[in-house]
Amino acid sequence: MDSHERGPRLPPPRGPLSAAVGEWLCGAGPLPRPADAGKADPWGDDAQLALYLCYELHYRGFAEVGAECEWDPDLLRVRAELEHRFLAVLRADTPGHDGLDDALAALLVEPVEGGGVTHFLCAEGELWQLREYAAQRSLYHLKEADPHAWVLPRLWGRAKAGMAAVEFDEFGGGRADRIHARLFAALMTDLGLDSAYGRYLDAACAEMLAVVNLMSLFGLHRELRGALVGHFADVEITSSPGSRRLAEAMRRTGAGRAAEFFYDEHVEADAVHEQVVRHEVIGGLLAEEPELAADVTFGIDATEHLEDRLARRLLADWRAGRSSLRTPLAPEISHTS
Ligand SMILES: [Fe+2]
Numbered sequence: 001m002d003s004h005e006r007g008p009r010l011p012p013p014r015g016p017l018s019a020a021v022g023e024w025l026c027g028a029g030p031l032p033r034p035a036d037a038g039k040a041d042p043w044g045d046d047a048q049l050a051l052y053l054c055y056e057l058h059y060r061g062f063a064e065v066g067a068e069c070e071w072d073p074d075l076l077r078v079r080a081e082l083e084h085r086f087l088a089v090l091r092a093d094t095p096g097h098d099g100l101d102d103a104l105a106a107l108l109v110e111p112v113e114g115g116g117v118t119h120f121l122c123a124e125g126e127l128w129q130l131r132e133y134a135a136q137r138s139l140y141h142l143k144e145a146d147p148h149a150w151v152l153p154r155l156w157g158r159a160k161a162g163m164a165a166v167e168f169d170e171f172g173g174g175r176a177d178r179i180h181a182r183l184f185a186a187l188m189t190d191l192g193l194d195s196a197y198g199r200y201l202d203a204a205c206a207e208m209l210a211v212v213n214l215m216s217l218f219g220l221h222r223e224l225r226g227a228l229v230g231h232f233a234d235v236e237i238t239s240s241p242g243s244r245r246l247a248e249a250m251r252r253t254g255a256g257r258a259a260e261f262f263y264d265e266h267v268e269a270d271a272v273h274e275q276v277v278r279h280e281v282i283g284g285l286l287a288e289e290p291e292l293a294a295d296v297t298f299g300i301d302a303t304e305h306l307e308d309r310l311a312r313r314l315l316a317d318w319r320a321g322r323s324s325l326r327t328p329l330a331p332e333i334s335h336t337s
Pocket residue numbers: 144170180266
């Protein structure tokens with residue numbers, strides 16, 4: 001069994017909470033009390049990593065952690081407290097739109113001058129910044145579309161059919177070599193990065209962990225299915241123009257064919273996905289459950305808020321000439337042999 005099948009190794013902790021959860025997962029210490037889990041800054045590295053560790057058990061887990069930990073009731077109580085705090089600050093801090101139409105329309109508005117990461121990378125991004133961007137985003141793209149698959153049993157009719165159609169494309173349309181997560185791994189190879197699942201978890205900033213934790217939170221809770229649909233709509237609607245800019249950045253820097261291809265593929269595919277998500281997934285869901293419109297709106301607004309936080313972090317670091325990663329990247333791995 002290779003490391004891809006066993007899962008990645010647990011990352012080092014970022015504070016007492018993630019330390020306690022990590023130690024418990026390897027049988028080396030007690031869990032934090034749920035009340036203590038609620039005390040950490042919900043936006044901070046420690047709470048975000050602790051929550052990420054809990055969620056990762058529902059994906060591929062960790063090499064040194066038994067699969068039975070996934071449904072441990074004591075761990076779930078800690079996770080529930082972390083989720084409760086995360087949702088509370090999301091609801092409190094997310095600038096909201098008046099309604100779904102406004103939230104959807106705002107996705108098509110270009111960011112204010114200098115505010116977009118993909119705009120920056122397209123216009124002036126250097127190869128080291130593209131490598132950092134890929135390392136950060138690998139936390140999601142190496143499990144691309146997985147958190148959204150959890151919503152399928154919670155939908156029916158047009159919403160289910162539309163969601164399944166988009167997910168079918170994300171998972172390669174029946175071809176393993178076209179699974180989007182695999183295309184992203186090839187992009188990482190072009191950029192001289194290690195494409196092993198979870199390789200850059202330790203390096204990723206708290207803002208990136210929050211982006212992925214949001215998807216896991218929405219995906220794992222049936223009561224948040226409307227928010228998950230809103231999140232998915234946001235991703236699909238904003239992906240096509242953003243992917244065009246990133247494909248251009250990859251071409252301009254000579255990153256490689258696979259690096260260009262990942263984003264070229266998304267320019268085409270997500271222009272179609274956007275229509276399916278708007279008309280079938282959102283339209284179908286709200287035809288059945290119109291009371292979920294506010295949750296769909298919240299899913300969009302929360303996603304935008306977390307993407308804005310990540311963009312501010314990345315651009316602030318890069319404009320100051322700093323790495324956005326907690327641990328610097330190794331020099332490019334050569335794949336020319
Ligand atoms: Fe995709």
